[in-house]
Amino acid sequence: MDWLVWGGAVLSFAGLAGLVWCIMSVWRARGQNLPDEELRAVVAKMVPLNMGALFLSVIGLMMVILGVFLG
Numbered sequence: 001m002d003w004l005v006w007g008g009a010v011l012s013f014a015g016l017a018g019l020v021w022c023i024m025s026v027w028r029a030r031g032q033n034l035p036d037e038e039l040r041a042v043v044a045k046m047v048p049l050n051m052g053a054l055f056l057s058v059i060g061l062m063m064v065i066l067g068v069f070l071g
């Protein structure tokens with residue numbers, strides 16, 4: 001079950017990288033002093049990507065736990 005653990009670790013790392021990317025994108029937008037509506041548009045665009053990255057990370061962690069229990 002090593003493949004399950006390593007595959008889950010890769011998915012978790014990809015999800016974590018996606019979360020960091022979302023945070024940095026919104027942080028950069030806040031630093032540009034955009035008008036309120038444009039900032040809201042940037043944040044609204046990041047919400048689905050943020051949720052997808054979080055989902056990927058959670059699935060990866062579940063794969064790691066399952067691999068440890070089965071291995």
